Amino acid sequence: MTGLHSPEVSVLETTDVYSHLDPAALRHADSLKWTLYGEDVIPMWVADMDYPVAPAILNALQDRLTRGLGYPQLMGDPLLTRLIQEKAATQGLTDLPAEGVALLPGVVPGIFAAVHALTAPGDGVLTMLPVYHPFHLSINDQRRVVQAAALKDSGTRWEIDWEALEGAVTPSTRLMLLCHPHNPTGRVWNAEELGKLRDFALKHNLYVCSDELHADLSFADALFESFAADPRVRGRTVTLTGPCKAFNTAGLGIGAMLSHDAALIKRLKTAVGGLMGHPSALSITMWQAALQEGGPWLAETVAYLRGNRDLLQAFLAERFPYIKSYAVESTYLAWLDVRSHPHAGDIQQVLLEQARVAIHNGPVFAPDPQKADYQGFIRVNFATSRALLTEALERMAGVLGGDVE
Template identity: 65%
Template sequence: MWIADMDFPVAPAILSALHERLNHGLGYHMMAGDPQLMPLLRAHLATQGLTDLPDDGIAMLPGVVPGLYATVHALTTPGEPVVTMTPIYHPFHLAITDLGRRVAGVPLREGEHGYEINWAAMDAAARGSRLLMLCHPHNPTGRVWTPLELEKLRDLALSRDLFVVSDELHADLRFSGQSFESFAADPRVRSRTITLTGPCKAYNAAGLGIGAMIGHNAGLVKRVKSTAGGLMGHEGALSVTMWRAALRDAGPWLAETVAYLKDNRDFLSAYLREHLPWVKFTPVEATYLAWLDLRAHPRAGDIQKFLLDEARVAVHDGPVFASDAWKAQYQGFIRLNFATSRAILTEALDRMREALDGGMEKRQETEPAF
């Protein structure tokens, strides 16, 4: 329950389109931009505030992660600080450190209603930097940044003259029902923003890698894409077919899937409140990934190994989501994928509860009596 894909069947409309594509052979697709996919993608992006994109404002990618690396490579130089939040999806800090830059990490604060941005620390980190890497919705905490938070982030980008790369891969996996506001929906920041997105999380097709780099500044898109050149590779024919079918025909499947995920999230929240009330968890606003704080457990120091050995449940270890300077801060946290059947989720939670409760009892048995 660690890796971020869903334990659900793929949408029938997507499977049908893939079978049809196989029957027509596997030659090259339209490398200059699929004439059916592009209008569908532009219409979808417009619902998120990304209107009036120029003709060269969309560049296809083999996935979102290559876009993170390409942006860091194109817009910064070795040794420079790059601003991002922690915890964060690990390719963020890996893109920074693998390319010889420095992580200017800003830990999120644990507020009364969930994780919050430390604005003073963000501003301090932005001094001397040229790039802000934003995850929206945020992985692993599941936050969807509010209009007010987005406005303050935009103000920061303008005041500190920052480029922004916004990973919006989980935008279609929100639980509020409210429309999604892209970071670049505000014209003030469009010329300095690269938006990354793709269908693979929402439509459960991680094995068909594809993504898009989007920007209102066509020159900036070209600069970032061309920096990687032929090292990046390109999207595949079946990936294009999948995304086209997803946008055209798989909307009802996605709506049903999001509703099921929301019910799983609520079930998880209720289970923890009843059976493991010491585990800290703020219900996520998007994604199917739960960020759980188990630091109160006596085995917090090796909690991932403990759960694997004692509960036979595999989860992502908290320190993975921070660069070296902040890893210790997230020891005792785990990220758990709840995009599975209710039966499997229940079994996993029952196993975890038994193992965790047993660990608590052992500590009590060894504590001296006074």
């Protein structure tokens, strides 16, 4: 059999491998996802995919290892910068200057840097709830003030609550942290919503940090549009991007901050100075390969993930009529509202201890997890084989049952 890692492997064989994942091999001591909980637990929590890295990336890494591992082009790798500029242009960030591209050791450091550079202690920073938890850590840990507006459930999808957003702004608000596509609801903000968000940022004179890390995992036919695609907001926006979600390379750690205003990038760099560190040589090689050769692999992977998303939604509709969840438009993370179940109050423990399935608990996605906002919601990572996904859902059904009183 041709191994996934051989250079000549076809993309169809790639997704065939996804259908035959071996939990024993995945449960390697290297993997946080597979080792945090017990041996018999199916892990559907942290946002890694269970799939091997793209052959093009593996080949590039192997080739890179044949050369020395001295300092890479850490002042700004010219090839990677150009590839990032080209990629950004396809998402509406046309004419991005090379000085407006700065590499990061990961996207989360970019979130922290944006909060640090663009606000002062005591300033307000806007977020929309629920959201990926480092958004709130970056505000709370740096003694800024979370000003959160909850998204609203329209009955067909999660939407921005414009009144709540207006209500959350104060004269001390300096920055809006946007998650686009949105983790954990899987929304990709559409053209109308992006237009309103831009008007909102202009009206309140806000900086915007738009975390677009999941942009390449979109299931929609429409091309992904960056928040800063509109020239009106380019001077006030830092866009964060990276390869780790689409190419499953979080262990290599790299990202980039982008802005049409090179001075804004300089401001972020200066504010964090030597604390930021630099990306590794292997991560730079990996991202180059992903951008140059990873397209077909990514298309196959997204198609496979779309199938998993549909399997999940169909299973939920048929077997868990009391769970509310909308098909995600991007990401491999589904946001499930299980509040009507009698075990809503201890859903994570019940699923872990009885179903042996590990999920992310709702309160993690609120500013103060101790307050238990979003208790009864769970985030489920469906980037695994259909067999493992089905097994996890069957286990959940066995414990939660098909009906609630």
